Amino acid sequence: MATKAPYSSSAKTSWFNKSEFIPPDAIFALTAKFQADSSPQKVNLGQGTYRDADAKPWVLPSVNLAREALLTRGLQHEYLPILGLQSFREGTAKIVLGSELFDKRATQIATCQSLSGTGALHLAGLLLRATQNKQPTVYIPEPTWSNHHQVFKSLGFPCESFKYYDYETKSLDIDSYYNMLKQAEPNSVVILHACAHNPTGCDPTKEQWREIAQVMKARELFPLFDAAYLGFNSGDYDEDAFPIRLFMGEMDMEAGVCISFAKNMGLYGERVGCFLLGTKDEQGAVNLQSMLEMLQRSEVSNPPGFGAKIASEVLGNDSLKEQWFQDMETMSSRIRAMRAALYDNLIASGAPGSWDHLIQQSGMFGFLGLSLDVVLRLRDEYHIYMADNSRISIAGLNTGNVEYVARSITECLRDSE
Numbered sequence: 379m380a381t382k383a384p385y386s387s388s389a390k391t392s393w394f395n396k397s398e399f400i401p402p403d404a405i406f407a408l409t410a411k412f413q414a415d416s417s418p419q420k421v422n423l424g425q426g427t428y429r430d431a432d433a434k435p436w437v438l439p440s441v442n443l444a445r446e447a448l449l450t451r452g453l454q455h456e457y458l459p460i461l462g463l464q465s466f467r468e469g470t471a472k473i474v475l476g477s478e479l480f481d482k483r484a485t486q487i488a489t490c491q492s493l494s495g496t497g498a499l500h501l502a503g504l505l506l507r508a509t510q511n512k513q514p515t516v517y518i519p520e521p522t523w524s525n526h527h528q529v530f531k532s533l534g535f536p537c538e539s540f541k542y543y544d545y546e547t548k549s550l551d552i553d554s555y556y557n558m559l560k561q562a563e564p565n566s567v568v569i570l571h572a573c574a575h576n577p578t579g580c581d582p583t584k585e586q587w588r589e590i591a592q593v594m595k596a597r598e599l600f601p602l603f604d605a606a607y608l609g610f611n612s613g614d615y616d617e618d619a620f621p622i623r624l625f626m627g628e629m630d631m632e633a634g635v636c637i638s639f640a641k642n643m644g645l646y647g648e649r650v651g652c653f654l655l656g657t658k659d660e661q662g663a664v665n666l667q668s669m670l671e672m673l674q675r676s677e678v679s680n681p682p683g684f685g686a687k688i689a690s691e692v693l694g695n696d697s698l699k700e701q702w703f704q705d706m707e708t709m710s711s712r713i714r715a716m717r718a719a720l721y722d723n724l725i726a727s728g729a730p731g732s733w734d735h736l737i738q739q740s741g742m743f744g745f746l747g748l749s750l751d752v753v754l755r756l757r758d759e760y761h762i763y764m765a766d767n768s769r770i771s772i773a774g775l776n777t778g779n780v781e782y783v784a785r786s787i788t789e790c791l792r793d794s795e
């Protein structure tokens with residue numbers, strides 16, 4: 379009779395021997411460091427979240443009104459459909475495309491509610507992976523938002539960086555941009571920051587967008603817009619949506635748009651977003667939407683309801699929408715005023731070098747151009763927190779700290795001269 383156990387014990391000590399330590403996300407780690415700092419002088423210029431003039435998070439009045447209306451009518455917590463809240467998807471498509479283009483292309487677009495802008499990028503990646511014969515190369519500007527490479531690499535896409543910013547002139551390197559487009563392999567994907575480029579704050583002009591669109595169309599490159607700051611950049615939604623409407627309207631191109639309501643509605647933690655795809659034909663739109671439905675089902679089953687209901691209420695009610703437009707203007711004009719105040723204070727305190735780049739940039743971020751030594755000294759000795767690449771979230775500035783920040787930068791720069 380056999381005496382041996384039917385299954386011999388395995389030499390394997392763990393299923394996870396191949397695990398490795400991944401350092402924490404730099405910006406979230408910076409926020410944690412800021413929160414642990416007990417200095418009364420501390421200033422957080424790290425994470426890109428809007429702060430009011432008292433450095434407090436701001437719930438938009440339009441959002442408060444929408445929430446009250448929802449609560450008054452009575453909220454339930456049933457599952458949303460797999461593709462998300464229909465009124466939210468439609469309201470989003472209308473505002474992003476504008477009513478004229480929406481009416482023209484309504485039957486040629488597919489939409490799917492997503493876990494904010496990041497989830498929209500991920501859905502776009504899933505769909506592109508499922509629909510192309512060969513996984514396309516994804517061209518990503520350098521520098522860019524820290525998550526772009528991670529999202530597309532994690533889905534197996536080959537990712538290529540292209541030079542977007544000239545660190546010498548501190549401005550957009552448009553020639554290198556055009557060159558990349560002219561050399562990119564056809565059927566590649568290009569990530570386009572629709573406005574308020576993160577981290578540089580440098581966007582193409584309308585003329586440059588036209589040129590970019592023409593080259594991309596001629597070279598059969600797929601435009602994938604990252605639209606995280608529409609309306610938040612200039613305070614004017616239509617102005618900020620210009621490139622999306624140019625590509626899909628005037629240029630009649632297929633395009634993907636990854637939309638976030640984190641910044642422009644202040645719905646950061648509610649994860650409210652949408653992936654919108656403009657296609658060439660009606661059956662294509664139906665097919666693609668069905669694929670998005672299947673991809674969403676296998677990943678999150680169905681998206682969260684509360685934030686989408688708030689956004690839908692704002693988008694679907696004229697007076698709330700009007701209030702929202704005012705709210706975006708409130709946020710963007712405070713950021714503009716703080717950008718100007720930082721510039722003025724840097725000049726007044728005699729900060730070495732030119733600071734014109736700061737007032738030429740737009741959006742939430744200022745890309746200062748400081749060395750890592752200076753950034754770390756500001757953090758350790760002055761309790762001023764910014765990303766290692768010296769990107770600051772301008773919303774962290776206010777009349778109570780802007781002079782201190784400018785003076786501290788000046789001191790550090792003088793010492794390192």
Ligand SMILES: Cc1ncc(COP(=O)(O)O)c(C=O)c1O
Nearest residue numbers: 494495496523576604606638640
């Ligand atoms: C350029 C860019 N894209 C996308 C996102 C995605 O944000 P969320 O997933 O919170 O909507 C951000 C957030 O900071 C961003 O800056």
